[in-house]
Every structure is written in structure tokens, then in C-alpha cells.
Amino acid sequence: xxxxxxxxxxxxxxxxxxxxxxxxxxxxxxxxxxxxxxxxxxxxxxxxxxxxxxxxxxxxxxxxxxxxxxxxxxxxxxxxxxxxxxxxxxxxxxxxxxxxxxxxxxxxxxxxxxxxxxxxxxxxxxxxxxxxxxxxxxxxxxxxxxxxxxxxxxxxxxxxxxxxxxxxxxxxxxxxxxxxxxxxxxxxxxxxxxxxxxxxxxxxxxxxxxxxxxxxxxxxxxxxxxxxxxxxxxxxxxxxxxxxxxxxxxxxxxxxxxxxxxxxxxxxxxxxxxxxxxxxxxxxxxxxxxxxxxxxxxxxxxxxxxxxxxxxxxxxxxxxxxxxxxxxxxxxxxxxxxxxxxxxxxxx
Amino acid sequence: xxxxxxxxxxxxxxxxxxxxxxxxxxxxxxxxxxxxxxxxxxxxxxxxxxxxxxxxxxxxxxxxxxxxxxxxxxxxxxxxxxxxxxxxxxxxxxxxxxxxxxxxxxxxxxxxxxxxxxxxxxxxxxxxxxxxxxxxxxxxxxxxxxxxxxxxxxxxxxxxxxxxxxxxxxxxxxxxxxxxxxxxxxxxxxxxxxxxxxxxxxxxxxxxxxxxxxxxxxxxxxxxxxxxxxxxxxxxxxxxxxxxxxxxxxxxxxxxxxxxxxxxxxxxxxxxxxxxxxxxxxxxxxxxxxxxxxxxxxxxxxxxxxxxxxxxxxxxxxxxxxxxxxxxxxxxxxxxxxxxxxxxxxxxxxxxxxxxxxxxxxxxxxxxxxxxxxxxxxxxxxxxxxxxxxxxxxxxxxxxxxxxxxxxxxxxxxxxxxxxxxxxxxxxxxxxxxxxxxxxxxxxxxxxxxxxxxxxxxxxxxxxxxxxxxxxxxxxxxxxxxxxxxxxxxxxxxxxxxxxxxxxxxxxxxxxx
Numbered sequence: 010x011x012x013x014x015x016x017x018x019x020x021x022x023x024x025x026x027x028x029x030x031x032x033x034x035x036x037x038x039x040x041x042x043x044x045x046x047x048x049x050x051x052x053x054x055x056x057x058x059x060x061x062x063x064x065x066x067x068x069x070x071x072x073x074x075x076x077x078x079x080x081x082x083x084x085x086x087x088x089x090x091x092x093x094x095x096x097x098x099x100x101x102x103x104x105x106x107x108x109x110x111x112x113x114x115x116x117x118x119x120x121x122x123x124x125x126x127x128x129x130x131x132x133x134x135x136x137x138x139x140x141x142x143x144x145x146x147x148x149x150x151x152x153x154x155x156x157x158x159x160x161x162x163x164x165x166x167x168x169x170x171x172x173x174x175x176x177x178x179x180x181x182x183x184x185x186x187x188x189x190x191x192x193x194x195x196x197x198x199x200x201x202x203x204x205x206x207x208x209x210x211x212x213x214x215x216x217x218x219x220x221x222x223x224x225x226x227x228x229x230x231x232x233x234x235x236x237x238x239x240x241x242x243x244x245x246x247x248x249x250x251x252x253x254x255x256x257x258x259x260x261x262x263x264x265x266x267x268x269x270x271x272x273x274x275x276x277x278x279x280x281x282x283x284x285x286x287x288x289x290x291x292x293x294x295x296x297x298x299x300x301x302x303x304x305x306x307x308x309x310x311x312x313x314x315x316x317x318x319x320x321x322x323x324x325x326x327x328x329x330x331x332x333x334x335x336x337x338x339x340x341x342x343x344x345x346x347x348x349x350x351x352x353x354x355x356x357x
Numbered sequence: 358x359x360x361x362x363x364x365x366x367x368x369x370x371x372x373x374x375x376x377x378x379x380x381x382x383x384x385x386x387x388x389x390x391x392x393x394x395x396x397x398x399x400x401x402x403x404x405x406x407x408x409x410x411x412x413x414x415x416x417x418x419x420x421x422x423x424x425x426x427x428x429x430x431x432x433x434x435x436x437x438x439x440x441x442x443x444x445x446x447x448x449x450x451x452x453x454x455x456x457x458x459x460x461x462x463x464x465x466x467x468x469x470x471x472x473x474x475x476x477x478x479x480x481x482x483x484x485x486x487x488x489x490x491x492x493x494x495x496x497x498x499x500x501x502x503x504x505x506x507x508x509x510x511x512x513x514x515x516x517x518x519x520x521x522x523x524x525x526x527x528x529x530x531x532x533x534x535x536x537x538x539x540x541x542x543x544x545x546x547x548x549x550x551x552x553x554x555x556x557x558x559x560x561x562x563x564x565x566x567x568x569x570x571x572x573x574x575x576x577x578x579x580x581x582x583x584x585x586x587x588x589x590x591x592x593x594x595x596x597x598x599x600x601x602x603x604x605x606x607x608x609x610x611x612x613x614x615x616x617x618x619x620x621x622x623x624x625x626x627x628x629x630x631x632x633x634x635x636x637x638x639x640x641x642x643x644x645x646x647x648x649x650x651x652x653x654x655x656x657x658x659x660x661x662x663x664x665x666x667x668x669x670x671x672x673x674x675x676x677x678x679x680x681x682x683x684x685x686x687x688x689x690x691x692x693x694x695x696x697x698x699x700x701x702x703x704x705x706x707x708x709x710x711x712x713x714x715x716x717x718x719x720x721x722x723x724x725x726x727x728x729x730x731x732x733x734x735x736x737x738x739x740x741x742x743x744x745x746x747x748x749x750x751x752x753x754x755x756x757x758x759x760x761x762x763x764x765x766x767x768x769x770x771x772x773x774x775x776x777x778x779x780x781x782x783x784x785x786x787x788x789x790x791x792x793x794x795x796x797x798x799x800x801x802x803x804x805x806x807x808x809x810x811x812x813x814x815x816x817x818x819x820x821x822x823x824x825x826x827x828x829x830x831x832x833x834x835x836x837x838x839x840x841x842x843x844x845x846x847x848x849x850x851x852x853x854x855x856x857x858x859x860x861x862x863x864x865x866x867x868x869x870x
Contacts, residue, residue: 013484049496177375181379183844187809189380195387269503283828310511322503329495
């Protein structure tokens with residue numbers, strides 16, 4: 010049994026290579042390099058951006074006065090006739106997407122099929138993914154801002170402010186997120202997805218604020234803060250110009266965590282019926298509506314799930330890449346090739 | 358210590374008070390239970406409206422109404438604590454006392470399996486940092502992390518329940534499946550073992566061939582239709598377990614430990630028929646507990662026989678082996694009950710259910726049928742919950758072990774010539790468990806909150822059902838009851854985590870100011 014066997018004496022050489030590579034670079038440059046080198050995170054970033062562009066450009070939408078015409082021919086409210094031609098077993102509305110390069114390759118008329126009343130499922134899934142991504146970003150931004158502000162204030166001022174704010178955080182942290190989300194979602198879901206996300210974001214900051222507070226507590230004792238104080242900087246300036254830039258790693262990483270949690274929370278709430286409500290569409294709602302038709306029309310179930318996983322997975326990987334990139338203890342993994350090249354140089 | 362506990366408990370009560378106050382008001386302002394009646398043109402509606410207002414104290418503003426609810430709870434000091442009644446006049450306490458055991462049963466097994474598997478895979482992943490196994494594990498963990506449980510549940514229902522039930526009608530495994538499964542198993546074991554390329558290839562071939570042979574035998578004998586192990590197989594599996602446990606617990610260098618571990622399956626073989634006779638006449642949970650106790654006693658005696666000095670590790674090894682062998686004997690007994698269970702009218706050849714927590718049509722009185730029924734109903738929810746929470750433990754135990762392995766005391770341990778097994782299992786693994794315990798305890802409370810969705814998917818009648826009902830009915834008393842239980846568990850778990858941490862880690866001391 011060789012589970013416990015390990016390779017020896019690689020750390021020293023690797024450390025040398027890694028140290029030499031970051032010489033003379035700014036913190037931001039190091040972080041960026043580390044992130045770009047994280048293959049999973051980079052692929053995920055590209056995939057996520059592609060998914061967002063694809064999803065949002067597919068359908069018409071209106072942003073204030075700008076009207077945008079999507080490249081997809083149906084909207085999620087259209088009800089074209091149910092297509093039965095070419096479907097196995099005489100079922101209506103089967104998907105026309107074909108990845109067979111020698112056959113009818115292409116999207117076809119209804120790539121993801123049609124639902125029971127004939128709505129184009131591709132348009133529905135695109136709309137649902139739009140909602141989910143929107144909710145994810147709003148919750149991330151709102152939660153990030155509120156958490157940072159509360160954490161920063163309580164870590165910087167300490168004393169009574171800290172006690173009160175942290176007790177308040179404890180109050181909210183005690184309530185499970187599904188419970189608070191359902192209470193909010195059930196009653197504010199009909200106000201539209203933006204409001205739902207805003208409200209949910211107002212309760213998603215607790216973990217982040219604790220981390221930021223911890224970061225502030227340790228950073229405010231550092232010499233550069235004393236120097237700024239002696240130089241006569243105001244508290245606001247110290248917080249925003251001196252401490253916050255140093256805490257940005259923690260904030261970004263936990264915002265991505267909030268976001269990946271948010272997309273699962275939103276879909277779960279919609280699934281329970283406490284989130285996005287009809288006539289609007291969300292990925293969780295689609296799954297909950299069509300889970301019983303899995304055996305007869307599985308496409309109604311597969312596509313929304315695949316999009317949820319795709320979005321959540323890429324966000325998780327990006328978060329992992331960011332965490333590695335911001336972690337000062339993290340060293341790049343040096344490949345065997347580089348190590349042997351290094352040894353050759355040393356021996357020569 | 359007492360001062361510390363007192364301080365923590367007072368903080369805990371303040372937190373519970375604050376969060377329940379916030380949730381009560383949030384829930385109260387976000388929905389109006391009289392809405393349906395107000396819009397009604399029914400002449401009786403007005404009277405019903407007043408009755409409802411009186412019943413729910415709607416004329417009292419929410420912040421004050423909260424204290425009416427709290428008054429019921431504070432009755433704990435006079436012995437009349439109450440969560441109030443639901444809108445149908447059923448006491449919330451009675452509903453909760455039915456729902457809590459169901460929810461606990463739902464999540465307990467999944468949590469234990471997720472912890473064991475998660476820690477095991479996380480540790481192997483850390484020991485093989487940057488290997489293909491590590492990368493694959495990272496990807497799998499993130500994938501599971503991103504799975505919506507209601508989605509995976511539908512897949513499980515289709516492929517593990519419905520398809521498997523169909524498969525049981527004619528349990529012949531298709532050749533293509535045998536090939537795929539063997540290759541997967543070969544890749545898995547090959548990835549687990551590090552070493553030269555030749556060794557990896559051999560491992561792959563052996564694992565793949567072994568799996569193929571096992572599957573072919575299972576298929577040819579139609580084992581799935583009438584499963585069973587028999588005394589010989591029980592003993593053989595027990596010997597395998599003895600090897601494995603000795604390897605992890607003490608290493609093969611400790612001869613007494615190895616011998617006493619090997620003695621356990623032999624004793625199991627000898628006692629196989631007496632135990633089964635015992636099971637036949639005194640089936641019950643108590644019997645199993647007594648058996649476990651007897652097993653521990655035998656294990657201690659065997660260990661004392663083989664080891665004259667340094668008995669601790671030997672006793673530990675033989676107890677673990679003995680209990681696992683006992684578990685296999687119980688599984689064997691359950692398999693014997695499977696065919697009659699399978700043929701009852703209530704099951705009718707479809708043993709794996711997709712919904713609900715028990716089969717009410719099953720004739721009562723047979724302990725093994727009841728146990729099988731419970732286990733089969735737990736099957737799908739447990740897999741779904743395990744898949745989801747397993748990922749977190751893998752990531753966390755991997756990260757912690759990597760951190761621990763970089764510590765100076767690990768280098769010292771290696772420098773004084775300890776084997777790598779001792780370094781990893783005794784010095785590193787134990788210290789990895791310290792932060793893990795706190796995570797596990799806190800997680801357990803979070804899982805109870807998350808069980809709401811799982812219960813909905815699998816139609817279990819637990820806390821989640823009550824919660825759904827409370828929200829859709831705008832039933833504040835019921836909602837607060839559910840919330841109070843989950844959040845009390847959450848804060849108590851936090852406290853327990855802190856206490857455990859200070860008990861496990863001597864560097865951390867609780868201070869009672």
C-alpha cells in the first residue's frame with residue numbers, strides 16, 4: 010500500500026523559482042499573473058463571459074430608452090405551433106438541436122424543444138438564465154457593499170460600534186438563508202426579480218462582514234496606518250485609501266462565494282415557489298414546473314439544470330482562482346520540466 | 358469555565374431574542390392573512406375577518422405582537438412553555454415533535470457518510486497534491502458544489518430508483534456496463550496509488566479485472582434478485598477489513614494488532630450461525646445494541662490476549678474491526694430478508710421508492726422488514742444530500758491537511774525517522790480533525806435548514822413541510838416554531854464547536870472574565 014508515499018526534496022528548488030519570478034512586481038501584477046496561470050479559473054472566466062454574452066444577446070430587452078433586438082427569433086412569451094414532425098414516439102415539441110456534423114447540424118427551429126403550450130424552450134431557458142445571472146450579480150454587489158461597510162466600520166472603530174454591529178450580524182446569521190429567503194421571496198417575488206434580488210442581497214452579507222472586520226482589526230494596527238494618522242489623514246481617508254485596498258482580496262473572494270451561493274439560493278427559492286413567479290421565468294422555476302415530465306420529455310428538465318450548473322461551476326472556479334491568487338502563502342506549482350531545467354543550470 | 362459558559366449562554370439568549378424579533382417582524386409585515394377575506398363579498402366575511410383578527414391578535418402592531426408570542430415561550434419558567442397554536446388550532450409543539458425526528462433521520466446518515474467519505478478523499482487528495490487524482494477530485498468537488506439538489510434528485514429518482522427497479526426484474530448486467538464499470542474502477546484505483554508507471558498500469562489492470570469478474574459473477578448468478586453473503590464471504594470481507602483497519606490504525610509492523618484484527622472475522626465466522634439464530638428469535642434494536650456491546654467486549658479480550666504491552670492501539674484496532682465485521686453480519690441478515698420483503702404486496706417488486714419516508718402498506722411487526730423499509734426510503738435522499746455536502750468536506754480537509762503538513766512539528770516527526778504512515782495518521786491527521794470538527798458541528802445546523810428543499814423533493818413530512826405550510830398559510834406561530842428549533846440548534850452548534858475546539862486544541866483556552 011503506497012498511499013502514504015511522498016515525493017521528497019522538491020520544495021526547495023520550486024521555492025527558488027517561484028521567488029525569482031515575482032521579483033520587482035507590484036502586488037496587483039503578482040495577483041493578476043497568478044490568476045492567469047490558474048487554468049481552471051481562466052477557462053471558467055472565458056466560459057462565464059461567453060455564457061453571459063450569449064444569454065443576454067439572444068432575446069430582446071429594454072434598458073431605459075435603448076431597445077435591443079435579440080438574435081433569436083422567438084421571445085419567451087411567444088406561443089408558436091407545437092412541432093411534431095420528426096419527433097420520436099409522436100411527442101410534440103422535441104428539441105431540434107443537432108451536434109451531428111454529418112446530419113442536420115445546427116440549431117434548427119426549436120433547439121431546446123417546446124414546452125407543453127408550445128413556447129420556445131430555448132427562449133425560456135435564455136430568459137431564465139438572464140434572471141439568474143441578474144440575481145446573482147445584484148446579490149453579490151449588494152451583499153458585498155453592505156458587508157464591506159459594516160465590517161469596515163466595526164473593525165475600524167471597535168468598541169461599542171463593533172459590539173452592536175456584530176450582534177446585529179449574529180442575529181441575521183442565525184436565521185438560515187433558505188428561511189429568510191423564502192419569507193422575503195414569497196411576498197416580494199411579485200415585485201419583480203430586481204427587487205427580490207435587492208432584498209435577498211440585504212441579508213447575504215454576514216459572512217463577508219465578519220471576514221472584513223477581522224481584516225480591518227489586524228490592518229489598523231499596522232505601521233502604515235499609524236504613519237497615515239501622524240500625517241493627519243482623516244478616518245475616512247485611512248479607511249478608503251489605506252486599509253480597504255489591502256483588504257480587497259478578502260472582499261473579492263467572498264463576493265464570488267456569495268454569488269455562487271446566490272444562484273443556488275435563487276433557483277432553490279424559485280423551485281420552492283418562493284422566488285421568481287410566473288409569468289416571469291427562472292431556471293429553478295422551469296425545473297420545478299417540468300420535473301414530472303422527465304420521463305416523457307427530458308429536454309424540459311436537462312437544459313435549465315445544465316445552465317445552472319454551468320454558471321455556478323464557473324463562478325466557483327473563478328472564486329478558487331482568485332483565492333489562490335490573493336493568498337500570499339500560495340506558491341505556484343513548478344512543473345517537473347522547469348525543475349529539471351533549474352537543476353541543470355545549478356549543476357553546470 | 359462556568360463563568361465562560363454563563364457569558365456564552367446569556368449572549369446566546371440575546372442572539373435568539375434578536376433574530377426571532379427580526380424574523381417575526383419581517384414575516385408579519387410581508388404578508389397580510391386577512392387579504393383574502395377583505396376582498397370577499399360574502400356577508401359572513403366581515404364576521405370571519407373580526408374572528409381572525411381576534412384569533413391572531415392582528416389589532417396589535419407586529420413589534421408588540423412579538424411579545425405576545427414571546428410570553429408563551431417564557432412560560433418555560435412556570436412550566437407552561439408553548440409555541441402557540443397554528444391557524445387550525447393544533448399546538449405547534451406537537452407538530453414539531455413529530456417533525457423533528459423525521460428531519461434528523463433524513464440528514465443524520467447523509468451527514469455521517471459525507472463526513473467519512475469527504476475526509477477520506479480530501480486526505481488522499483492532499484497527499485497527492487497536484488496529481489491527476491487531486492485535479493479530478495477538485496473538479497468533482499466543485500461540480501457537486503454547484504449542483505442544485507432538486508435537480509440531482511430528479512436524476513436519482515429516474516436512474517437509481519425507477520431504472521434500478523426495472524433492472525431487478527431481470528438482473529443481468531449488460532456487457533457494455535461491465536466494461537465501463539471495470540474501466541472506471543481501474544482508473545480510480547490506479548489514480549489512488551502513486552508510484553512508477555509500471556505499478557500504476559498493474560494496479561489498473563488488476564482493479565479492472567477484479568471488478569469485471571465480480572460483476573460477471575453477480576450478473577450470472579442473478580445476485581441482485583436474491584442477494585446474500587453467507588458465512589464464507591462475510592469472513593473474507595472481514596479479513597479485508599482487518600487488513601485495511603490495521604493498515605490505517607497501527608500499520609502492519611504492530612504484529613499483535615494485526616493478529617487480533619484478523620481474529621475478529623474468524624470469531625465472526627464461528628459465531629455466524631448462533632448470531633443469526635439470535636437475530637431470528639430476538640430481532641430488535643436492543644439486540645443489535647447488545648451485540649455491539651458484546652463485540653466490543655470480545656475485541657478487548659482478544660486484544661488483551663495478543664498484546665502484553667502497549668495495549669491501547671491494539672484494542673482500538675480490534676474494536677474497530679469487530680464493529681465493522683458486526684455491521685457486515687447485519688447487512689447479511691438484511692439481505693436475507695430482502696427476497697421476502699421484495700415479494701410482499703406492499704413492495705411488489707419495486708424496492709427503491711422515489712418519495713415519502715415509509716411504506717404504510719407494509720405489514721407491521723417484522724423488525725427486518727421495517728429496517729429495510731427505512732433504509733430504502735433513506736436511500737435516495739441520503740445519496741442526494743451526501744453528494745452535495747461531501748464536496749465541502751473534501752475541499753476543507755484537503756486544505757487543512759496541506760496546511761498542517763507544512764508545520765514544523767511534521768518536519769520534526771519525519772526527521773526523527775517515523776514512518777510516513779505514522780506522520781500522516783498520528784501527527785497530521787489528528788490535527789486536521791480539530792478545525793474539521795468545528796466545521797462539521799456548524800454545518801450540521803446549516804444542513805437542517807437546507808433539508809427544507811430535500812424534504813420537498815422527496816415528499817418527507819418533516820420540518821421542511823411545516824415550514825412550507827407556515828409560509829403559504831402566513832402562519833406566524835408555526836413559522837416561528839420551526840425557526841426557533843433550527844436557530845437554537847445553530848447557536849448551540851456554534852457554542853459546542855467553540856467548546857470542542859478548546860477541548861481539542863490545548864493552545865486555545867476559554868477565559869471566564
